[in-house]
Amino acid sequence: MSPAKKRGAAASILVDNLWWNNPVFVQVLGICSTLAVTNNLSNTLIMTTGVSLATAFSSATLSAMNKAIPAKVRMIVQVLVISFYVIIIDIVLRAYLPEVSRSLGPYVGLIITNCIIMGRAEAFARSNPPALSFWDGLTSGLGYMAVLVAIAVVRELFGFGSFAGVPLLGPRWTSWTIMIMAPSAFFLLAMAMWGLKTLQERMKGGKR
C-alpha cells in the first residue's frame, strides 16, 4: 500500500501515476516507444502528448460505455475506441501541424499499440467513472512523458550535442552514435529504473 492512498482520489491518482505506480519504471509498459522516439526531445514531447491525450479520451469513453459493452467483445471495443482517438490525432497533426506529422512519420499510428492505453482501460476505466478515468489516463500519460523526456534529454545531449534542437555542446563535440540508436535507451531506461526504484524503496522504508 503506497503512502499516497490517504489523499483525495484525484490527487492520489496523480501521485500514483507519476511516481508510485509510474507506467514506465514501475509497470514497465510502453517500452517499445521509449526505445523508438527518445533520441530527440521535440518528437518525444509530441509523441507523449499524443499518448496522454489518447489514453485520457479512450479511458473516459470506455468508462462511459462500460455498462453497455458485452464481455465477449470487451477488448475489441477497447481497441476500436483507442484506434479511433489515435487516428483523430493523426488527422489533426496532418491537417494542422504537417511538419510535426512528417517528422513523426509512422510513430503516431503506433500509439495504438502502446500498452499503457489498454492497460489503463482494463485496470482503471472499467471500474471507475468517466471523469476520474480521464484524469487517470491523462496522468498516466504524464508519468510516461516524465520518464521519456528525461531519457530524451540525455540521449539528445550526448547523441547530437543539442537540447531540443538547439546546439549546446558546440561543433567540437563528438556525438555518441550509440546514444542515437535504440540500445542506449535500454541502458538509460534500466539505469533510470534502478535509481528511481531504489529511491522509492528508501522513501517507503522511511515511512515505516
Next chain:
Amino acid sequence: MKKDSIAYTVGFTFVVCAAFVFFLALANELTKDRVAANQRLAERRAILAALGAEPGPGESADEAYLRLVAEIRPEAGTPGRASPLYRLGAGETAAYAASVSGPGLWGGISAVLAVDAQVSRIVGLELVSQNETPGLGGRIGEAWFTAQFRGEALSGGRIRVRQGSGSGDPDPGNGELDAVTGATLTSAAVERIVNAGLASFEALRDGGKLR
C-alpha cells in the same frame, strides 16, 4: 435483451463500429482539403528548393512556384513516365526537376531531383520524405548532405556517394559526394535513387524532351 446474448453482442459491435467509423470519416472529410493543400505546399517548396529558386520577399512558396515553375505533364502514352517534369527558366539555361523515389534502409525515400538541360550537372536535390534511422540515415535530410548535390558535375552521367570526411564533399566538379558516416546503406540507397533519376533524365534529353 440479455447483455451476453449473441444478438446483443453482434448488434452492439456493429453499432459501435458504425458510429466511430462515421466520426472518423467525418473528420477525414473535414480536413481533406487542408491536408491536400499542405501536401501540395510541401511538394512545391521541395521543387523550388531543388531548382535553386527562392520565393521573393513577401511571396509565399505557392506564389513563387506559380510564377517561376512550368509544369510539363507527360504526353498520354509516353512509356515509363507518369509524373510531371518541372521547368525553371527556358532554353539552354533551363533547369528541370522531377520526383525520384526508391527503397531506403527502412522505408521509401522520395526526393525532388533537378538537373540542367544538358543533364551534365545536378542543380539540386531536396528530400521529401524518408524513414531512415534518426541521427544516422535520417541525416540525409540535413542541409550539409543535400547541399553537396548543388551544382555537382556528373562523372560519366552518374554520381558516386563514397566514404569521405562525413561533413560534405567540397568539390562540385568530381561527381563524388560524401556519405553519411554510420549510414552506408542509406547513402548507397540515395546514390541508387539519384542515379536512376539521372538515367531517366538522360532518356528524356535524348528523346528531345528537355528543351
